[in-house]
Amino acid sequence: MTLDSYDLIFARGISATGPWEQILPHDFLQPHLLRTPESEGSDRFWMMEAWTESLKHHGLTQPNPAVGCVLVDAFGKEISRGLTQLFPGAHAEKTAFDRVTNSNSLVGGTAYVTLEPCAHTGRNASCADLLATSPIRRIVIARADPNPLVQGKGIQKLRAAGKDVTIGILSRELTAWNLNFLTQQILKRPLVALKWAQTLDGQLADDSMSSQWISGRTSRSYSHWLRQHYDLVLVGAQTLVSDFPQLDIRDCFRPHQGQPLPVFFDPKGILFQQPKEIQTQIKSRTLKPGRKCILIAPLSVLDKNPRSWLHGLSDLVILAQPGHSLAPELIDIISGPEVEKALGRPVQSVMIEGGSKTLTQFISAGYGDIFHCFAAPILTGGEKNRISIKKTLNQATRLHTIASNQLESDILIEMISEEVKNRIFLPS
Numbered sequence: 001m002t003l004d005s006y007d008l009i010f011a012r013g014i015s016a017t018g019p020w021e022q023i024l025p026h027d028f029l030q031p032h033l034l035r036t037p038e039s040e041g042s043d044r045f046w047m048m049e050a051w052t053e054s055l056k057h058h059g060l061t062q063p064n065p066a067v068g069c070v071l072v073d074a075f076g077k078e079i080s081r082g083l084t085q086l087f088p089g090a091h092a093e094k095t096a097f098d099r100v101t102n103s104n105s106l107v108g109g110t111a112y113v114t115l116e117p118c119a120h121t122g123r124n125a126s127c128a129d130l131l132a133t134s135p136i137r138r139i140v141i142a143r144a145d146p147n148p149l150v151q152g153k154g155i156q157k158l159r160a161a162g163k164d165v166t167i168g169i170l171s172r173e174l175t176a177w178n179l180n181f182l183t184q185q186i187l188k189r190p191l192v193a194l195k196w197a198q199t200l201d202g203q204l205a206d207d208s209m210s211s212q213w214i215s216g217r218t219s220r221s222y223s224h225w226l227r228q229h230y231d232l233v234l235v236g237a238q239t240l241v242s243d244f245p246q247l248d249i250r251d252c253f254r255p256h257q258g259q260p261l262p263v264f265f266d267p268k269g270i271l272f273q274q275p276k277e278i279q280t281q282i283k284s285r286t287l288k289p290g291r292k293c294i295l296i297a298p299l300s301v302l303d304k305n306p307r308s309w310l311h312g313l314s315d316l317v318i319l320a321q322p323g324h325s326l327a328p329e330l331i332d333i334i335s336g337p338e339v340e341k342a343l344g345r346p347v348q349s350v351m352i353e354g355g356s357k358t359l360t361q362f363i364s365a366g367y368g369d370i371f372h373c374f375a376a377p378i379l380t381g382g383e384k385n386r387i388s389i390k391k392t393l394n395q396a397t398r399l400h401t402i403a404s405n406q407l408e409s410d411i412l413i414e415m416i417s418e419e420v421k422n423r424i425f426l427p428s
């Protein structure tokens with residue numbers, strides 16, 4: 001089955017990483033960002049409820065995906081709901097069943113689950129068995145789970161037990177929601193997200209580097225949500241020197257549930273060569289004593305430059321890049337054991353936040369599974385701060401838009417790569 005690009009675009013009110021009403025502080029929500037309500041009691045209505053439940057553990061369940069489950073009785077009344085607990089806690093289905101007070105209410109009922117129930121017994125009993133042996137009659141699933149231990153086996157178990165199984169409700173939106181997990185399972189590597197804000201004429205900063213914020217406050221609030229969505233946030237050294245970015249999570253609707261692990265990349269050693277005042281600002285505003293961060297620089301840079309200015313940053317992990325091939329080596333390093341140790345779990349995803357040279361490196365090397373691009377109605381002209389990959393239209397990298405939204409006067413376009421479209425989004 002093929003999907004036209006147009007078929008991929010999400011319904012109104014939904015971004016690439018969730019419904020706007022669950023992401024933005026409510027005073028940032030403009031009417032056009034609200035969803036058209038689903039018809040009450042429909043499969044989409046209940047799947048939306050299951051998704052909303054899973055959103056409460058946004059950024060907390062890795063390496064498990066954040067799954068939601070709602071149990072509904074034969075008369076269409078909600079019985080209970082559950083969500084994946086913090087790793088290695090219970091899965092969503094188990095949490096929902098544990099909250100049932102009257103098991104008779106399950107007879108002839110329906111379970112709505114945002115990802116195929118697991119078929120294997122690990123730390124938790126198999127969710128497929130739980131459902132298969134319950135009096136629930138129908139199971140509605142957003143999409144199949146590619147985990148080799150599951151991969152359709154959960155669905156088979158349910159059908160073998162005589163259950164009525166429906167697959168594919170809100171499948172695109174929930175595929176995007178689980179993209180970090182799905183990329184790791186299907187492509188066997190971390191997901192690479194690229195995020196930037198640009199002027200209408202494609203500048204990420206003006207040529208004097210003086211412009212810190214191009215996008216408006218709603219776009220910046222969404223950027224903070226994205227930092228919560230991905231494991232690592234990576235920026236180039238010049239951005240540290242120009243902006244002293246805090247790279248933390250502020251201004252989201254939901255409580256902040258943990259900060260991403262920042263990774264800084266300094267291929268020329270410019271951080272080591274800054275005047276003392278700039279290094280002091282970088283230390284106090286970005287690297288910050290007590291904050292876990294990673295700094296990656298070539299071995300040659302680390303060998304040559306004194307590191308005394310970094311004293312006091314006991315949680316900073318400095319990693320040497322063996323050569324200069326940039327993007328592929330960086331991906332190897334961030335998938336490696338030191339970063340896993342600093343994060344406390346295997347890395348499933350990284351968001352590259354700029355600047356233009358760092359983004360250019362990744363795009364030129366063919367990285368970029370999902371793109372979050374904010375375009376602001378500003379024209380600066382200039383040529384230094386652009387993504388510059390120098391391809392003809394014939395050779396151009398083609399992306400597929402999944403969501404396009406106006407955030408105040410900015411336009412946010414969210415796109416996936418051809419590989420992600422074909423290997424992860426296609427209905428299984």
Ligand SMILES: NC(=O)c1ccc[n+]([C@@H]2O[C@H](COP(=O)([O-])OP(=O)(O)OC[C@H]3O[C@@H](n4cnc5c(N)ncnc54)[C@H](OP(=O)(O)O)[C@@H]3O)[C@@H](O)[C@H]2O)c1
Binds near residue numbers: 210211236237242326
């Ligand atoms: N609008 C946005 O979304 C956004 C986001 C982040 C940053 N910014 C802006 O972007 C500006 C900084 O961006 P930037 O592009 O100059 O630097 P950057 O990507 O932040 O940092 C890249 C650093 O790596 C060095 N480098 C050396 N060889 C490289 C190579 N082959 N590929 C990539 N980098 C290499 C660069 O040195 P050389 O410069 O000497 O080559 C630079 O020091 C700041 O003004 C910041 O405000 C905008």
